[in-house]
Amino acid sequence: MEITWLVPFTCVDITEVLTELEFTIQRLKVMTTPDEKVVDLFFITDGRELLHTKERRDNTCGYLCDVFKEYCISCELQLAGPECENQRTFSSLPMAVAEELFSCELSEKESCTQALGTATTPPKKAIVTVDNLLSPAHTLLQIQCVDQKGLFYDILRTSKDLNIQVAYGRFSSSIKGYRNMDLLIRQTDGKKIVDPKLLANTCSRLKEEMLHPLRVIITNRGPDTELLVANPVELCGKGRPRVFYDVTLTLKKLGICIFSAEIGRHSTQDRQWEVYRFLLDENCDVPLASSQARNQIVDRIRRTLMGW
Structure with a gap:
């Protein structure tokens, strides 16, 4: 069109x-x-x-x-x-930009997410507890995490990517910005998960996706300023809903115009990402060359995407 x-x-x-x-x-x-x-x-x-x-x-x-x-x-x-x-598929995503966008360890993500907390809001964290004794047929995951936009989507998407079936789920109402969830899960063969390595990987991936489901950075693209937003692609090939709308709406509220925009795919070693690239118009009231202004833009966009 x-x-x-x-x-x-x-x-x-x-x-x-x-x-x-x-x-x-x-x-x-x-x-x-x-x-x-x-x-x-x-x-x-x-x-x-x-x-x-x-x-x-x-x-x-x-x-x-x-x-x-x-x-x-x-x-x-x-x-x-x-x-x-x-x-x-992007063929021109610079290596340095790709490394900054994708190569984050979980500990860095936790500190990055916690940095969004203020004196009046608690740090963002996720706790996943495993119980293999309650049910003879299922593994129970008890999750406590900050309430955010797309939370259920991220949990179910991650479970699907790990070939884990969610047989039953109970979600509490948000209390002081947090949700508690109980999930009865099993493998695709119908058995509970007893392998310690598989359990550890499942918990680690869930924490990662709940704490940091999206990547947002601002970098230089030659003499211009570029905003990049990335989210994992589901195994079926679908991307995260409404990302483009939320980002463009936030930029509009900030008074920042978009000179050009692209949506494409980028593959890393373990997954495929949907990447949104926005070339920002320098003719606006926001000093895009300022590190402080860039951090504020990234923070505002991340908060909008996460519903905080």
Whole structure:
């Protein structure tokens, strides 16, 4: 889908409409022209699975034009060919940037997450306790962690990636920003988990994903400033929902314009990541070259993504 529009609206506004229409954005390129026009190229999939029909495509373009009225100059929607599959993998993510974005140890993540706490909020932590005596057929995991957006998603996604079945779950209401959970789990063969190494790996991965499910950094891209946000991709190939919308909405509230944006995939040794790359417009009131300003932007985006 290619949309040309005038600056008063932002890509977050278009993202909101596409989400309302049950589309999922797989990749995006935002290009700003010198005459204050913006050309957006969206690679989308249809939750209704009707994108192959002319009626669905025409209705989508018509709805976008109705919403944005005279600010929408043109809207075209075409089916992407197989050649577009290669565009979902980054080939130019610098090695130093990739190392900064992905190579964090759990202890560093804990300290990073705890640093978000203030004098009035407790440090963020996760406790996972294993009980193999309560049930003859299941392993009981008792979890205490900070309440955050996507918490259940992260737990179930991690369990699925580890080939662990959740037979029963009990989740308490949030109390002072924390949740308690009891999960009865088993392996895919129907047996409880008794291998100490497998149990240790399961607990470690759950803590990691609960404490630090997303990576957010700001770095230099030549003379420009680039914001990168990454989240793990599920084994089925799906990325985390609503990340692009939350990030663009936060940047809009901060008064920071996006010069260009891309969504793609990056593979590390043990997993695949969905990476959002935002080239930020330097012509704003926020001093993007300042380390303090960058830290504040990263903190604000992380808090929005985590729902804190």
